[in-house]
Amino acid sequence: MGILHLTRAVYDEIRAHGEQTYPHECCGALLGKSTEEGWSVTAAVPAGNTRTDSAHNRYQIAPFELVKIERDARRQGLGFAGFYHSHPDHPAQWSQTDFAEAHWLGCSYVITEVAQGKAAVTNAFLLAGATEEDKRFEQETILVEDLPIGADPN
Amino acid sequence: MIIYIPTPLRPYAGGKDAVEVDALTIAQALEALTAAHPDLRKHLFTTEGKLRAFVNLYLNDEDVRYLPAKEATAVSASDTLSIIPSIAGGD
Numbered sequence A: 001m002g003i004l005h006l007t008r009a010v011y012d013e014i015r016a017h018g019e020q021t022y023p024h025e026c027c028g029a030l031l032g033k034s035t036e037e038g039w040s041v042t043a044a045v046p047a048g049n050t051r052t053d054s055a056h057n058r059y060q061i062a063p064f065e066l067v068k069i070e071r072d073a074r075r076q077g078l079g080f081a082g083f084y085h086s087h088p089d090h091p092a093q094w095s096q097t098d099f100a101e102a103h104w105l106g107c108s109y110v111i112t113e114v115a116q117g118k119a120a121v122t123n124a125f126l127l128a129g130a131t132e133e134d135k136r137f138e139q140e141t142i143l144v145e146d147l148p149i150g151a152d153p154n
Numbered sequence B: 001m002i003i004y005i006p007t008p009l010r011p012y013a014g015g016k017d018a019v020e021v022d023a024l025t026i027a028q029a030l031e032a033l034t035a036a037h038p039d040l041r042k043h044l045f046t047t048e049g050k051l052r053a054f055v056n057l058y059l060n061d062e063d064v065r066y067l068p069a070k071e072a073t074a075v076s077a078s079d080t081l082s083i084i085p086s087i088a089g090g091d
Helices: A008-021 A063-075 A096-100 B007-012 B026-036 B038-044
Strands: A003-007 A027-035 A038-047 A059-061 A079-088 A108-115 A118-128 A136-145 B002-004 B018-020 B055-059 B080-085 B087-089
Touching: A003 A008, A003 A027, A008 A027, A008 A038, A008 A079, A008 A108, A008 A118, A008 A136, A027 A059, A027 A063, A038 A063, A038 A079, A059 A063, A063 A079, A063 B055, A063 B080, A079 B007, A108 A136, B002 B026, B007 B038, B026 B038
Parallel strands: A003 A038, A003 A136, A079 A108, B002 B080
Antiparallel strands: A027 A038, A027 A079, A059 B087, A108 A118, A118 A136, B002 B018, B055 B080
């Protein structure tokens, strides 16, 4: 099983975001650096959920918001490690909708179950495969760390 | 012009996050990109040669789908083209 490294701040932020938007789904981007040990996520960027027609069980990030997030990330020397969203009163497992709409191969999709307004389980799934036709989700272990990989503790 | 490559497509673009191409239109820019990096073609286009539905293109700040001339829109050397796959889902 692969490993997704999140800083404590990122882990707390994405779970808090899910609680803030409950009973609607939250969503956002995970930025970081690719390391020999996998993606090291150092920033979570909250995004708006454009699925206002069905925000309790659907999410979508406006493409231009992604463009702007990418521009900021590039300036910081960071890249898209993945994305996160919440499942209000629903398990932290990927759904058929999540799978059908997942297109960022090699990136992590992090899902937090928010039960009755409180963040419960958070899981990560790598979108593996070489093409859209053979893509698959593989569960990853989330490692929560106080500092990013390689950071000087002093 | 510069074409920005999203994370999942960089392995098929020589690991680059941006590729510079000479082109007069968006379509020519994509053609130049995939000519230089043929492995990108199947990720961007269907077998019928149409841009995949989940691939968003932004010419500077404009969604190419909503430009009057779409991919036939003229471009200049100072323009940028961002390739952004869509992000959506739900339980």
